Amino acid sequence: MGRLVWIGFGAVAGVVAVRRAAGVARSYTPKGLHGRATGWSEAARSFAAEVRAGAAEREQELRVALGVDAGAMSETEARDLIERPTSPRA
Numbered sequence: 001m002g003r004l005v006w007i008g009f010g011a012v013a014g015v016v017a018v019r020r021a022a023g024v025a026r027s028y029t030p031k032g033l034h035g036r037a038t039g040w041s042e043a044a045r046s047f048a049a050e051v052r053a054g055a056a057e058r059e060q061e062l063r064v065a066l067g068v069d070a071g072a073m074s075e076t077e078a079r080d081l082i083e084r085p086t087s088p089r090a
Contacts (some may be wrong), residue, residue: 066078
């Protein structure tokens with residue numbers, strides 16, 4: 001009975017190893033490499049868009065705080081933004 005269990009474990013381990021090896025081999029085909037590159041470029045575009053949106057939001061806050069643009073920010077909020085620019089905002 002014990003040998004049968006070990007044979008079963010060996011068979012399962014062999015199947016898992018073959019499936020993983022096939023997956024790795026598939027990822028290095030031209031189609032697999034293209035998929036990786038596409039994923040990376042989409043992630044980079046998304047990150048760049050988020051950075052641009054954050055920069056635009058921060059610029060607008062600073063313009064209002066410095067009085068360059070008239071905005072809906074109170075004098076207290078503007079002073080707080082100038083004195084503590086890295087503190088969290090509501």
